[in-house]
Amino acid sequence: MKENKVAVLYGGMSAEREVSLRSGKAAYDALVRLGYDTALIDMDKDVAFKIREAGATVCFIALHGTYGEDGRIQGMLDIMGLPYTGSDFEANMVAFDKLMTKEQFVKNNVPTPAYKVPTDKKMPFKKCVVKPCRQGSSVGIHIVDNEADYAAALDDAAKYDSKLMVEECIEGKELTISILNGEALPIIWIRPKKGVYDYESKYTKGMTEYVFETELTDEQYKYVQKVALDAFNAAGCSGYGRVDAIFDGKESYVLEVNTLPGMTETSLLPKAAGKAGMTFEQMVEKMLAGALKK
Structure with a gap:
C-alpha cells in the first residue's frame, strides 16, 4: 500500500x-x-x-x-x-440525517426509541429528546419532561436545522460500539458526571467517564454488539464507524450511527481499537486498507 x-x-x-x-x-x-x-x-x-x-x-x-x-x-x-476511507456517499447521507437513519432502522427491524416529527408544541412522549436531524457532537440536543421546556427546546434546535426529530427518552446505560472492517470492537460505557451526555460533557476533560467494564452479562454483551452491527449495516455503512445505543437491561435501543467518528488518540473508536489490541497506527492502516479494497 x-x-x-x-x-x-x-x-x-x-x-x-x-x-x-x-x-x-x-x-x-x-x-x-x-x-x-x-x-x-x-x-x-x-x-x-x-x-x-x-x-x-x-x-x-x-x-x-x-x-x-x-x-x-x-x-x-x-x-x-x-x-x-469509510462509508460511501449514500451511507453518509443517510447516517448524517437522524430521520433518514430512523427510517432505515425501522425498515430493518433494528430496535430504536419511538420518534415523531414535531408539527406543534405538544409533547409526544412523557420525556422527550429533541434533536436537529443534521447536526453532530450533541449540538442542539435537549432532554425535556415538561411542555415549557419542550417548546424552548424546539425553538433552540430549530436554530441548527429546519428538520427536527423528537425521540422518546429511554432510561438506561449509554453505550457506544465501534465497528472496524465488519467487526464490533469492545463496548464502551459512557458515564457523564452530570447525567446528560451533551456537548459540554463530550468535550470538557473530566466531565465524562468512559469505561470498558459495562456490567453486562456475556449474552447481553454479544447482543448489544450484534444490534450495533445490524444498525451499521441497515444504514448501508462500510469500513468503520461508531454506533450509539441505550441499554435498558433488556433491549439495546440504537440512537445513531457515526460514519466518521473522532480520530484523536483519546477518541472512543481508537480507545476501543486499543482495547482490542491494536495500536493507533495499526487501526489507521486498517482503515486505509479498507479504502483500497473498494
Missing part, C-alpha cells in the same frame, strides 16, 4: 471544524510514522484542486459534520475516481 500518496482531509467548514483538525492531525502523524507519503489538506472550496495538486491516489477522510459526514465530499471523490 505504501506506493500510494495519501491525502488526509481535515478541518473543513462545519461547526465541528476544531474536532476535525485534531482528528486529521492524529491520522496524518500516524501515517507519516508508518512511512506513507502523506499530505494534510484543510478542506475548503478548492479541495479538489488541492487533492490533484498533491498527487493523491487515496484520501483519508478525517472530516466531521457538514460536507464531511453528509456524503458531499464522498460524492466529489467518486467523480474524481479516488478511493477514500
